[in-house]
Amino acid sequence: xxxxxxxxxxxxxxxxxxxxxxxxxxxxxxxxxxxxxxxxxxxxxxxxxxxxxxxxxxxxxxxxxxxxxxxxxxxxxxxxxxxxxxxxxxxxxxxxxxxxxxxxxxxxxxxxxxxxxxxxxxxxxxxxxxxxxxxxxxxxxxxxxxxxxxxxxxxxxxxxxxxxxxxxxxxxxxxxxxxxxxxxxxxxxxxxxxxxxxxxxxxxxxxxxxxxxxxxxxxxxxxxxxxxxxxxxxxxxxxxxxxxxxxxxxxxxxxxxxxxxxxxxxxxxxxxxxxxxxxxxxxxxxxxxxxxxxxxxxxxxxxxxxxxxxxxxxxxxxxxxxxxxxxxxxxxxxxxxxxxxxxxxxxxxxxxxxxxxxxxxxxxxxxxxxxxxx
Numbered sequence: 001x002x003x004x005x006x007x008x009x010x011x012x013x014x015x016x017x018x019x020x021x022x023x024x025x026x027x028x029x030x031x032x033x034x035x036x037x038x039x040x041x042x043x044x045x046x047x048x049x050x051x052x053x054x055x056x057x058x059x060x061x062x063x064x065x066x067x068x069x070x071x072x073x074x075x076x077x078x079x080x081x082x083x084x085x086x087x088x089x090x091x092x093x094x095x096x097x098x099x100x101x102x103x104x105x106x107x108x109x110x111x112x113x114x115x116x117x118x119x120x121x122x123x124x125x126x127x128x129x130x131x132x133x134x135x136x137x138x139x140x141x142x143x144x145x146x147x148x149x150x151x152x153x154x155x156x157x158x159x160x161x162x163x164x165x166x167x168x169x170x171x172x173x174x175x176x177x178x179x180x181x182x183x184x185x186x187x188x189x190x191x192x193x194x195x196x197x198x199x200x201x202x203x204x205x206x207x208x209x210x211x212x213x214x215x216x217x218x219x220x221x222x223x224x225x226x227x228x229x230x231x232x233x234x235x236x237x238x239x240x241x242x243x244x245x246x247x248x249x250x251x252x253x254x255x256x257x258x259x260x261x262x263x264x265x266x267x268x269x270x271x272x273x274x275x276x277x278x279x280x281x282x283x284x285x286x287x288x289x290x291x292x293x294x295x296x297x298x299x300x301x302x303x304x305x306x307x308x309x310x311x312x313x314x315x316x317x318x319x320x321x322x323x324x325x326x327x328x329x330x331x332x333x334x335x336x337x338x339x340x341x342x343x344x345x346x347x348x349x350x351x352x353x354x355x356x357x358x359x360x361x362x363x364x365x366x367x368x369x370x371x372x373x374x
């Protein structure tokens with residue numbers, strides 16, 4: 001039997017949740033002795049780590065999409081690639097044109113975040129849905145990470161149900177004895193998010209100010225990088241805005257900007273909770289990781305978040321874009337008994353271990369890949 005092969009296409013704009021998922025997938029495939037080719041537009045931390053796992057790397061510029069399609073097609077032909085997988089909308093369009101010229105290649109769209117994001121205008125959303133509907137015949141299977149994406153794909157783009165397979169994201173950290181087992185009442189919280197417009201840093205800052213006025217002494221650690229980090233084209237605009245907002249609200253003692261961290265367990269070990277007041281999300285890995293690390297999560301009710309954060313059962317929810325509601329959700333957490341908090345932590349960790357573990361998710365992916373090849 002010939003060796004199984006796949007090309008994963010990823011345009012690099014910084015290191016985040018999708019990059020972690022690609023690493024997990026490549027690691028799982030290499031264990032099964034797959035031939036894996038990572039196609040990216042620049043050398044980066046992602047290409048470095050995937051190369052160390054045994055993946056072959058090909059750097060192709062995506063600035064000219066027609067040339068990119070030509071180069072990727074040539075590469076797939078030379079490497080005898082059986083499947084090609086994209087992780088975001090624009091990448092999927094490139095892969096679909098590759099499929100047009102090479103019908104035997106199976107085209108997979110791993111849908112992390114679909115179209116109806118808060119930071120995309122209504123006109124753009126309608127255009128994107130139309131393009132996706134037109135390109136649908138060139139995609140063999142869609143692998144969305146949550147039901148929110150599935151509903152959007154079926155309701156707005158009218159993707160056939162038979163083409164859609166739900167496969168959750170994977171959590172990197174297993175349960176072990178080193179994980180903190182009890183809730184820490186110390187007023188320290190963490191927000192793990194890159195400094196982009198829709199992550200809700202402004203909601204956090206205003207919410208902390210409200211909580212401070214209510215008498216709470218909270219220290220929030222902002223952990224994350226800036227768009228384009230490591231590419232030579234860093235975008236520090238939102239980072240600078242956040243710094244200025246902290247100063248304007250006299251919260252220098254309450255909000256600490258920490259920058260990017262590659263060791264999340266170490267970064268949040270002394271925190272009682274992880275918060276994410278975003279305007280838009282798919283399935284944020286940072287919340288799943290926090291839950292497996294036995295931290296309480298407080299998050300906005302957006303995207304796929306309500307599919308695993310259940311109010312008062314596995315965490316606490318609040319409406320997006322509402323600092324007052326964020327402060328109220330934090331207060332509900334602080335007013336919850338120690339016994340109830342312990343139950344929330346345990347139930348959250350068990351849910352993540354069951355539905356989002358690397359072993360379970362990778363098994364589903366491999367089954368789908370094998371079906372496509374056969």
